[in-house]
Amino acid sequence: MSPPRGRRLLSDAEIEIWLRVVQSVAPRSGAVLPQRVSAPAKPEISVRPDAASKTAEKPRRATAGMPSYSPPTQAAxxxxxxxxxxxKRFRQKVTHGRIDIDGVIDLHGMTQAQAHAALIGFLRSSHGRGARLVLVVTGKGRSRLPLSSLFETEPGVLRRAVxxxxxxxxxxxxxxxxxxAGVPHGGMGALYVRLRKR
Known part of the structure; x- marks a missing residue:
């Protein structure tokens, strides 16, 4: 079969290269691979005994001479x-008022969702203005709650969640x-939070 006008048939070497390429991908349905005109001639290579051991150490890939592909890796x-x-010394200074507390947030009376959002906003704004130490008041939790609030919270839930x-x-x-926190700043119902330098 002659090629369409203006086109030429692929040489055996070009077909060999193409067959190497298509081995690395899944075939498209209905695709027909080109056939070789003749069997590819294998060039005879004389190998010295010392060179044979070096080539044995490094096996050749089937796609030699072609750029290798490695899937992109996600940065960890x-x-x-x-x-x-x-x-210990820093804590003593804070408890005895020798180091200033740069801000206070009181989470009393908030639901968990409200308290979580308020805490994140407070810490980010405090860090943004250069605060280094803040006090977060969670409360100790009450032993008895009104029936209406039993489904929203339980005693001491914020103290455990924060x-x-x-x-x-x-x-x-x-x-x-x-x-x-130390007793002067609320004890079990509050936390000292140190913030990182900006």
Whole structure:
């Protein structure tokens, strides 16, 4: 069969190269591969004994001479920075009022969703203005609640939830560490939160 006018038949070498390419992809339905005119001649290569051992160490790929493809890799997310405990001397200074607290948020009376959103907003704005130490008041929780609020919260829920929120990866970029506040600042019902430098 002669080729269409203005086109030529592929040479055996071109067909060989094309067959190597198509081996690396899934065939399209109905596609017909070109046939060789004759069997490809294998060039005879004389190999010295010392060169044979070197080629044995490095096996040749079937697609030699063609650019290799490696799938794109996703960049690993940087790990959230670790939280740091308070130094004993720093905590004593804060508890005795020798280090200023740069801001206070009181989460009393809020639902978990409201408290979570308020805490994130407060910490981000405090960090943005250069605050280094803030106080988060969660309350100790009441032993008895009105019946109407039993379905929204339970005693001490914010006191237990806030430490978990402060450990979340999205807040760890601004939170350096936190600890239960001293008695003058609310004790079990509050937390000192240290913020990272901007």
């Amino acid at each position: 997310k940087p790990a959230a920075p670790p939280l740091a405990p308070f130094e 430490p978990h929120w402060l450990r979340e990866p999205d807040l760890r970029s601004i939170v350096l560490g936190f600890e239960e």
